[in-house]
Amino acid sequence: MPTLIRLVVWIAVLAGIAYGSMLALVTLVHNEPTEISERVRLDDLKIE
Known part of the structure; x- marks a missing residue:
């Protein structure tokens, strides 16, 4: 029983420890959303 x-x-x-590290990540890391745009060539779309 002691081993259980x-x-x-x-x-x-x-x-x-896992809960504390997740809580620390939530409170200490501040994420700022940024807009990303990327050009896509028409050849890469493969529209049929």
Whole structure:
């Protein structure tokens, strides 16, 4: 039984680390949307 509790504790610790890192990414990284335009040649479209 102690090994099962130890396994559950390790899984909880790893889940907490993953949750904390995702929360840190959300709060610390600020993304600014930018507009992207790219020319496409008509030969690449292959319209039939």
